[in-house]
Amino acid sequence: MNLALIGYGKMGKEIEAVAREKGITIVQIFDEKENHGGHALNASVLSGVDVCIDFSTPFAVLDNIKAVVSCGKNLVVGTTGWYDKLDDVRKMVKEKNTGFLYSSNFSLGVNIFLHILKDAAHIFDRYADYDVAILESHHNKKVDSPSGTALSLGSTIVQHVRRKTEILSESSHGQIKPNQLHISSTRVGSTVGKHSVVFDSECDTIELVHTAKNRRGLALGAVVAAEWLKGKRGFFTMKDVVV
Numbered sequence: 001m002n003l004a005l006i007g008y009g010k011m012g013k014e015i016e017a018v019a020r021e022k023g024i025t026i027v028q029i030f031d032e033k034e035n036h037g038g039h040a041l042n043a044s045v046l047s048g049v050d051v052c053i054d055f056s057t058p059f060a061v062l063d064n065i066k067a068v069v070s071c072g073k074n075l076v077v078g079t080t081g082w083y084d085k086l087d088d089v090r091k092m093v094k095e096k097n098t099g100f101l102y103s104s105n106f107s108l109g110v111n112i113f114l115h116i117l118k119d120a121a122h123i124f125d126r127y128a129d130y131d132v133a134i135l136e137s138h139h140n141k142k143v144d145s146p147s148g149t150a151l152s153l154g155s156t157i158v159q160h161v162r163r164k165t166e167i168l169s170e171s172s173h174g175q176i177k178p179n180q181l182h183i184s185s186t187r188v189g190s191t192v193g194k195h196s197v198v199f200d201s202e203c204d205t206i207e208l209v210h211t212a213k214n215r216r217g218l219a220l221g222a223v224v225a226a227e228w229l230k231g232k233r234g235f236f237t238m239k240d241v242v243v
Contacts, residue, residue: 004028004049007056014219038063043071051226074099080148103238104148106221113210121160135196137186145185
């Protein structure tokens with residue numbers, strides 16, 4: 001299997017290491033300086049590539065998606081901060097008949113965490129005494145806020161806890177509405193990533209927490225997703241890989 005890596009920061013290096021351990025060939029690596037506007041991604045340089053993996057930036061990812069999909073190549077996207085264009089990308093993938101897989105977090109643990117939260121949300125939906133909020137923290141170089149994972153957790157709650165119908169992701173400067181789910185974000189130091197879902201009542205607090213120890217889990221999940229996506233056509237998420 002041949003991969004191309006788009007975006008060569010810390011995650012790109014982790015993905016490269018995991019891929020080589022698994023005997024997967026990295027045939028192309030594109031960093032931001034040489035790939036402004038996705039211009040380095042063309043049919044010629046991607047000719048021997050089975051799947052591309054993008055961990056670039058929210059400012060670059062849409063150009064990269066358009067370029068790779070236009071070349072008819074399959075693409076795994078771990079970059080977040082572009083989901084307002086999700087419908088446009090879905091349409092593009094369908095038109096070009098390629099394979100596309102995205103996730104806010106490729107960690108196997110996080111995807112299990114999402115399943116646990118879905119079950120918990122069903123239960124807490126029955127008990128209005130419990131309010132719920134999401135707390136997330138990441139390193140101070142992270143561009144988007146809140147994290148894509150926090151938004152995925154929030155979406156799960158809004159889908160299954162009927163009294164929560166709106167996500168509030170900005171700082172609250174006063175009382176929030178009962179229907180609002182508050183996501184608060186902290187950016188500090190070199191924290192890899194921590195997500196907490198807090199269910200709170202007058203009697204007690206129940207907290208579900210996922211803490212990433214390093215980036216290897218994300219890199220492994222991205223490579224596994226690329227292996228799964230090879231040769232497929234369609235629009236997928238990490239849920240299709242792990243369930």
